[in-house]
Amino acid sequence: MTSTELPTPDLLYSEVEEDLRSSVRDLLTDRAAPAALLARVETAEPYDLKLWKTLAADLGAAGLMVPEELGGHGATAREAAVVLEELGRSVAPVPFLGSAVLATTALLGADSADPVIGELLPRLAGGELTGALAVPLTTAPGAEFPATVTVNADGTLSGRVGTVVDASVAELLVVPATGPDGPGLYAVEAASATVTELVSLDLTRRVADVVLENAPARRFTSGGQAVAALDNALTTAAGLLASEQTGLTDWALTTTVTYLKGRYQFGRPVGGFQSLKHRLANLYTDLVNARATARYAADALAGGFDVPIAVAVAQARAAPIAVHAVEEAIQLHGGIGMTWEHPAHLYLKRAKSDELAFGTPGRHRARLADLVDLPA
Amino acid sequence: MTVTAEDLRGQVERFLAAHDTTDRMEFLRARFDAGLAWVHFPEGLGGQGAPRALQPGVDAAFAAAGAPDNDPRRNVIGLGMAAPTILAFGTPEQKQRYLRPLWTGEEVWCQLFSEPGAGSDLAALATRAVRDGDDWIVTGQKVWTSGAHHAQWAILVTRTDPDVPKHQGMTYFLCDMTAPGVEVRPLRQITGEAEFNEVFLTEVRIPDSLRIGAVGEGWKVAQTTLMNERVAIGGSAVPREGGLIGLVAKTWRERPELRTPELRDRLVQHWVESEALRLAGSRLRQQLTAGAPGPEGSAMKVAFSELNQQLTGLEIELLGEEGLGYDDWTFRRSEVVDFTSREPGYRYLRAKGNSIEGGTSEVLRNIIAERVLGLPSEPRVDKDVAWKDLPR
Numbered sequence A: 001m002t003s004t005e006l007p008t009p010d011l012l013y014s015e016v017e018e019d020l021r022s023s024v025r026d027l028l029t030d031r032a033a034p035a036a037l038l039a040r041v042e043t044a045e046p047y048d049l050k051l052w053k054t055l056a057a058d059l060g061a062a063g064l065m066v067p068e069e070l071g072g073h074g075a076t077a078r079e080a081a082v083v084l085e086e087l088g089r090s091v092a093p094v095p096f097l098g099s100a101v102l103a104t105t106a107l108l109g110a111d112s113a114d115p116v117i118g119e120l121l122p123r124l125a126g127g128e129l130t131g132a133l134a135v136p137l138t139t140a141p142g143a144e145f146p147a148t149v150t151v152n153a154d155g156t157l158s159g160r161v162g163t164v165v166d167a168s169v170a171e172l173l174v175v176p177a178t179g180p181d182g183p184g185l186y187a188v189e190a191a192s193a194t195v196t197e198l199v200s201l202d203l204t205r206r207v208a209d210v211v212l213e214n215a216p217a218r219r220f221t222s223g224g225q226a227v228a229a230l231d232n233a234l235t236t237a238a239g240l241l242a243s244e245q246t247g248l249t250d251w252a253l254t255t256t257v258t259y260l261k262g263r264y265q266f267g268r269p270v271g272g273f274q275s276l277k278h279r280l281a282n283l284y285t286d287l288v289n290a291r292a293t294a295r296y297a298a299d300a301l302a303g304g305f306d307v308p309i310a311v312a313v314a315q316a317r318a319a320p321i322a323v324h325a326v327e328e329a330i331q332l333h334g335g336i337g338m339t340w341e342h343p344a345h346l347y348l349k350r351a352k353s354d355e356l357a358f359g360t361p362g363r364h365r366a367r368l369a370d371l372v373d374l375p376a
Numbered sequence B: 001m002t003v004t005a006e007d008l009r010g011q012v013e014r015f016l017a018a019h020d021t022t023d024r025m026e027f028l029r030a031r032f033d034a035g036l037a038w039v040h041f042p043e044g045l046g047g048q049g050a051p052r053a054l055q056p057g058v059d060a061a062f063a064a065a066g067a068p069d070n071d072p073r074r075n076v077i078g079l080g081m082a083a084p085t086i087l088a089f090g091t092p093e094q095k096q097r098y099l100r101p102l103w104t105g106e107e108v109w110c111q112l113f114s115e116p117g118a119g120s121d122l123a124a125l126a127t128r129a130v131r132d133g134d135d136w137i138v139t140g141q142k143v144w145t146s147g148a149h150h151a152q153w154a155i156l157v158t159r160t161d162p163d164v165p166k167h168q169g170m171t172y173f174l175c176d177m178t179a180p181g182v183e184v185r186p187l188r189q190i191t192g193e194a195e196f197n198e199v200f201l202t203e204v205r206i207p208d209s210l211r212i213g214a215v216g217e218g219w220k221v222a223q224t225t226l227m228n229e230r231v232a233i234g235g236s237a238v239p240r241e242g243g244l245i246g247l248v249a250k251t252w253r254e255r256p257e258l259r260t261p262e263l264r265d266r267l268v269q270h271w272v273e274s275e276a277l278r279l280a281g282s283r284l285r286q287q288l289t290a291g292a293p294g295p296e297g298s299a300m301k302v303a304f305s306e307l308n309q310q311l312t313g314l315e316i317e318l319l320g321e322e323g324l325g326y327d328d329w330t331f332r333r334s335e336v337v338d339f340t341s342r343e344p345g346y347r348y349l350r351a352k353g354n355s356i357e358g359g360t361s362e363v364l365r366n367i368i369a370e371r372v373l374g375l376p377s378e379p380r381v382d383k384d385v386a387w388k389d390l391p392r
């Protein structure tokens, strides 16, 4: 495959995207300040569902990727990516990834004439309904269709799925399950499942165990279309996650630069020591890289070209960069970076969990090797 | 005549035959008195002037016999930093008074060095000590004080003369943590628990008899503490696969479903690094038989921190779904730092502190560059300026 066959991607931000960014950022600055996040994570309501309503419904973030005729805004993955960048910069505890990305794109992969889609997708897109996709968060694009949930003779579902992201606040579960006539995607009311939030490493985005025992379910797609819809959801999520990782990297760099300009040791701002300046310059270089791969993945997803490679590259690059950037932020803040009061740990926990989400960088490198024909 | 490993083996055997272990503290005190506590210390102070490298053999022999130990993890600062400092600079009375209960763990120690404005630049510290007859009156704020909540004693550095350059105006003390005016407040960490503290000192009265070294010589004394700290953090003796590598290797062997070629490459790489570091540690301890730890201790600590961080990060990736979880976020004050008894998430987060505590990796690299490699130092703006006139 040569690059001349690829369309020229648009790697910049459009004016509309910048407008969207600033409204999301304003909202998050107002309503998700670090101190408020920290106070919230240990309460009985670690998710901020009021903020989620504002973001999802008032700002329209939940329906960005949904066509207008299905109640959405008819935007693309590019706009959703911008929202995720801002959510990476803020680690606000809202179920955007589980609901607006995973559950929504899984439904988008079905036949839009299906009555289940007609009923549920507009509600998801309008932020009235919150969804989650019942697969482990670590499931990578290209993984086999899961066999953990089975369809019973009466059409109900039984099985167990671990580490389902955002499930503890979802009303709708989108469940991949296998029955006598093959794979299918099913809509299940969360109330008819047992959802147990686990103690998550990531305090601002949680995973839960989902157990289904003869849970009533409605199938909305089956066979090859179901397999493709699930894979599309995972691919989209993996590609868009790179934008969140870019946001995390951006936060880590900006916050650390500010701190090191004002922190005096040895009679001068420590940011003036060349060894630290070079470290920060390296972080900036990484950020430039992460952002380019994330923008490319978003544009490829929006335009439907080069998607598998774009996503594998983005995850192989942006995920470790985010972890490294936040680790650097902690190190360069010295003792303060190790404290609970400083928000850096929330970002570290997010970056590390993101690194596992939808396949580790190593896994994406292996997948990329296959895609670009670099055999072992 | 120097004591040999064989002499010590015999001594341990005879000691074990002569002492029962029903009273743990009696046993430990007797072990100290027999010179089998830290064999390289002088006679009468827990040792017998033996080579330092023989200590692990003695500890292992006691452990193999199932004898009670002094739970060194509970008093890392006492054993690793306070003891060598008191030994080097203490008066005979101070050595007699403090070393035995320190070694047995009857008295746990903490380190009141860092302050909000003085971390890497420890010599910038502002806690004031003012002479008042036979006492000193100490006021200031310390921070990141590990284990202050269960310590009876502290090593403390203060400023006694603000009018001279920062390195010259400091004085070193032992501080009774139960004295009036000492207030310890927990400081929570990214792991969820509070292992360190803020310590507020408000007109704490410290008798001059608790001063270590001369007035104004606090920096020199503190250097000894810091050099020993680096060795204490990075240089303990471990068997092959004895550190964190052992935990990850065990998971690898037991869980074939987690394996990928890429993870295997990284794991083997870390295995090699762990083994190299273990050998470097042994080599360092062999060099130490004669004197104080050299700058190699700084290199050990830098390498140890990096390895721990990479290895714990890898462990989480390896575990996949399980890596998304955490064992317990409950806020509590921890007793010991134990990397092995908790889950991988804890190890990953706690290891972030390894490259900050006891001197950051950046500062240690500066030390290596300047003191070992003789590279020119950064331009100094604070050299000949009185402490009180320093830019902050």
Ligand SMILES: Cc1cc2nc3c(=O)[nH]c(=O)nc-3n(C[C@H](O)[C@H](O)[C@H](O)COP(=O)(O)OP(=O)(O)OC[C@H]3O[C@@H](n4cnc5c(N)ncnc54)[C@H](O)[C@@H]3O)c2cc1C
Residues within 6 Å of the ligand: A263, A265, A266, A270, A273, A275, A276, A331, A332, A333, A334, A335, A336, A338, B110, B111, B112, B113, B114, B116, B117, B118, B119, B120, B121, B143, B144, B145, B146, B147, B196, B353, B356, B357, B358, B359, B360, B361, B362, B363, B366
């Ligand atoms: C888990 C833990 C336990 C601790 N326990 C204790 C304790 O028991 N007692 C105690 O006294 N202290 C303790 N400390 C404090 C520790 O010694 C300090 O945090 C450390 O010295 C760094 O100081 P700081 O936090 O002020 O960071 P700063 O000195 O503000 O450093 C900020 C960043 O700048 C870098 N930097 C600073 N100067 C330079 C330079 N010249 N060149 C290049 N980079 C530079 C640092 O490496 C760091 O990355 C503990 C810290 C931790 C994290």
